[in-house]
Amino acid sequence: MVRKLINGNYAASYASKLVRAEVVAAYPITPQTAIVEMIADFVASGEMKAKYVCVESEHSAMAACIAAASVGARTFTATSSQGLLLMHELLHWASGARLPVVMVNVNRAVAPPWSVWADQTDSISQRDTGWIQYYSESTQEELDNVILAYKVAEDPDISLPAFVTEDAFYLSHTYEPVDIPDQKLVDDFLPPFKPKAKLDIDDPHGFGSLSMPHQWYMELRYLIAEAMDRSREKILKADKEWEKLTGRNYGGLLDEYKTEDADVVLVNAGTAASTIREVIDKLRKEGKKVGLARIRCFRPFPTEEFRALGKKVNTIGVMDRCYTFGDGGPFFTEVKSAMYQLKDRPVIKNFIAGVGGRDITMKTVEKLYDKLFKIKKSGLDSEKEWVDLKTPEVV
Amino acid sequence: MMVKLPMPAEELVSPGHAGCPGCGACLALRVALKALGKRTIMTVPACCWAVMPGTFPNCSIRVPILFTAFETAAASASGVRAALDAKGIKDVNVLAWAGDGGTLDIGIQALSGAVERRDDIIYVCYDNEAYMNTGIQRSSSTPIGAWTTTTPVGVNKEWKKEPKKSGVEIMVAHRIPYTATACISYPEDFMKKLQKAASIKGPKYIQVLCPCPAGWKSDPEKTIQIGRLAVETNTYPLYEVENGVYTVKKPAKTKPVKEYLMTQGRFRHLKEDMLNEIQGIVDTEWALLLRKEEMTAKK
Numbered sequence: 001m002v003r004k005l006i007n008g009n010y011a012a013s014y015a016s017k018l019v020r021a022e023v024v025a026a027y028p029i030t031p032q033t034a035i036v037e038m039i040a041d042f043v044a045s046g047e048m049k050a051k052y053v054c055v056e057s058e059h060s061a062m063a064a065c066i067a068a069a070s071v072g073a074r075t076f077t078a079t080s081s082q083g084l085l086l087m088h089e090l091l092h093w094a095s096g097a098r099l100p101v102v103m104v105n106v107n108r109a110v111a112p113p114w115s116v117w118a119d120q121t122d123s124i125s126q127r128d129t130g131w132i133q134y135y136s137e138s139t140q141e142e143l144d145n146v147i148l149a150y151k152v153a154e155d156p157d158i159s160l161p162a163f164v165t166e167d168a169f170y171l172s173h174t175y176e177p178v179d180i181p182d183q184k185l186v187d188d189f190l191p192p193f194k195p196k197a198k199l200d201i202d203d204p205h206g207f208g209s210l211s212m213p214h215q216w217y218m219e220l221r222y223l224i225a226e227a228m229d230r231s232r233e234k235i236l237k238a239d240k241e242w243e244k245l246t247g248r249n250y251g252g253l254l255d256e257y258k259t260e261d262a263d264v265v266l267v268n269a270g271t272a273a274s275t276i277r278e279v280i281d282k283l284r285k286e287g288k289k290v291g292l293a294r295i296r297c298f299r300p301f302p303t304e305e306f307r308a309l310g311k312k313v314n315t316i317g318v319m320d321r322c323y324t325f326g327d328g329g330p331f332f333t334e335v336k337s338a339m340y341q342l343k344d345r346p347v348i349k350n351f352i353a354g355v356g357g358r359d360i361t362m363k364t365v366e367k368l369y370d371k372l373f374k375i376k377k378s379g380l381d382s383e384k385e386w387v388d389l390k391t392p393e394v395v
Numbered sequence: 396m397m398v399k400l401p402m403p404a405e406e407l408v409s410p411g412h413a414g415c416p417g418c419g420a421c422l423a424l425r426v427a428l429k430a431l432g433k434r435t436i437m438t439v440p441a442c443c444w445a446v447m448p449g450t451f452p453n454c455s456i457r458v459p460i461l462f463t464a465f466e467t468a469a470a471s472a473s474g475v476r477a478a479l480d481a482k483g484i485k486d487v488n489v490l491a492w493a494g495d496g497g498t499l500d501i502g503i504q505a506l507s508g509a510v511e512r513r514d515d516i517i518y519v520c521y522d523n524e525a526y527m528n529t530g531i532q533r534s535s536s537t538p539i540g541a542w543t544t545t546t547p548v549g550v551n552k553e554w555k556k557e558p559k560k561s562g563v564e565i566m567v568a569h570r571i572p573y574t575a576t577a578c579i580s581y582p583e584d585f586m587k588k589l590q591k592a593a594s595i596k597g598p599k600y601i602q603v604l605c606p607c608p609a610g611w612k613s614d615p616e617k618t619i620q621i622g623r624l625a626v627e628t629n630t631y632p633l634y635e636v637e638n639g640v641y642t643v644k645k646p647a648k649t650k651p652v653k654e655y656l657m658t659q660g661r662f663r664h665l666k667e668d669m670l671n672e673i674q675g676i677v678d679t680e681w682a683l684l685l686r687k688e689e690m691t692a693k694k
Contacts, residue, residue, distance in 0.1 A: 022482070023474065023478050025477070053477050056504060056505070056508030057505075057508070059467070059505070060467065063466075063474060066467075066471065067438060067475045070474075070478075072482065089464055090467070199461055201434050201458065201487060204459040204460075205460075206448055207460065208463070209454060210446050211450055211451040212450055216451055216452070
């Protein structure tokens with residue numbers, strides 16, 4: 001094990017090297033570029049044996065990864081924002097083809113106006129593509145999540161693609177000390193990729209051909225649904241195995257902090273969780289029982305975990321760093337939906353915060369906890385609230 | 396004189412495909428796989444050939460096929476090649492097999508990328524000069540004067556007014572090691588070009604004219620004859636460009652373009668003035684082609 005001071009982008013590059021990715025196809029986009037630059041360096045220096053395909057677009061990046069994975073190669077790519085949106089068609093293709101392509105997405109706002117800063121609209125927009133989605137809070141977690149994602153994605157019972165996200169700049173460009181595991185540890189944890197079926201000249205088959213309504217399309221979709229449901233236990237199993245090897249565990253699909261006795265809880269995903277933890281420690285000292293539930297996996301959704309949370313906490317604030325126009329924050333609507341089956345449902349408030357990279361400060365978080373206490377006392381004021389929004393006069 | 400080559404007996408396109416009667420694209424793949432053999436992996440985007448092999452889990456093609464999204468034939472072929480290289484698997488032809496819309500419209504970016512990267516793939520555009528699988532809509536490869544469902548004739552005479560895009564010339568502009576046109580009416584010539592392509596490392600592009608009775612409104616039994624007329628009238632010249640050097644096959648006797656056009660319902664609305672205009676375009680293009688051959692001839 002080596003401890004290095006690296007940023008989130010380099011953590012992704014190191015992870016792709018540690019998993020011995022065989023084919024990397026990638027296209028540059030801010031703030032992801034450092035990931036693929038470092039991989040290019042690894043390949044150039046011979047440290048990494050991968051074939052690096054400098055494609056002409058993200059769409060082709062994903063197409064090349066899909067094709068390479070169809071031959072049985074372990075594949076990696078990285079993108080962000082517009083690039084991820086351009087890939088959208090092929091994200092569906094990867095899951096439909098049951099290919100464990102793994103990707104890192106830097107969570108960046110979607111234009112217009114141009115913004116390269118943190119926002120989760122890009123990855124949330126891929127909600128229905130059949131990809132497992134990991135969100136990272138720290139650089140270390142991001143590196144680990146990439147390795148864990150391969151373990152789960154390539155599991156023969158799963159065979160689904162997975163991406164790991166990191167918030168633009170908060171993770172992508174922020175340096176933190178990171179334990180880089182030994183190659184042998186990763187090799188033992190993640191054996192070579194052995195697909196059940198592949199493009200093989202000695203055993204020719206067609207992959208992805210036509211299926212009529214009375215044939216197998218619906219059944220094949222059902223199998224994806226089952227595999228995605230099964231991935232919940234596989235994610236937890238991989239986490240446990242990783243913990244045994246490294247001592248690190250990130251709390252499963254829903255990472256809870258001081259929720260056991262909490263009066264109010266904030267829900268969030270990504271780096272703002274670190275700020276929330278700081279505020280929790282501060283408020284706890286003042287005797288305020290506050291907690292955090294960090295969504296680590298958005299797909300599969302931690303439905304059962306949220307129901308368990310809803311049984312012990314009756315006031316929940318869901319923070320979204322993006323918005324579904326005409327409805328609400330996507331985390332908010334999903335959390336609400338998970339809680340619906342509970343007999344005594346908690347009050348759930350939606351805070352839209354940090355959109356387009358606007359800073360979520362400790363002061364902001366404290367204000368939100370105050371609000372939650374008020375709601376707990378006198379009921380829900382309004383369902384949704386955009387936090388730190390400039391006043392209409394200023395706009 | 397056309398060289399006659401023995402056609403391998405092995406059929407890698409088996410009976411039971413879903414092609415229309417008289418389908419030129421069907422013959423094209425049959426010849427292509429005879430030429431390239433079993434050690435071939437195909438990538439096929441949305442096109443007639445995405446449907447013709449049959450429905451899952453059956454497949455009438457006896458080489459591995461990756462069916463892919465519309466714009467990804469070339470990028471997918473690059474991915475297959477990268478994985479084969481990563482695994483040390485050698486002596487495999489990676490064949491991207493796409494229609495003219497998938498190649499020259501929606502797939503041209505990925506094709507340009509793969510060719511510029513010098514990826515070791517054979518890209519065949521089977522050119523039936525419109526979106527035939529979706530029901531005869533114009534593509535940039537549809538020739539001038541043609542009726543399609545999106546260039547209907549009507550009282551306003553809205554047939555296609557723009558000349559056909561040249562895939563081979565776009566490839567030449569990429570300094571591609573090998574590119575050629577072909578026509579299913581000349582299977583030995585097509586086979587020879589495919590085998591030459593397979594012997595060259597790097598990207599190769601062949602565009603093969605495939606008459607489409609359903610889309611061209613032509614008689615299914617005249618597919619071969621129509622293909623021959625396309626070549627004999629210089630409408631679809633057979634030529635290859637190897638490292639920038641042009642070699643053009645010259646018909647023994649050039650026939651008027653009208654003879655070719657009048658075999659097809661898609662041109663039946665054209666009056667004398669338009670036929671003359673098209674003849675003029677063909678003559679100009681042919682003269683230019685011969686000049687290119689002359690200019691690039693090895694001295």
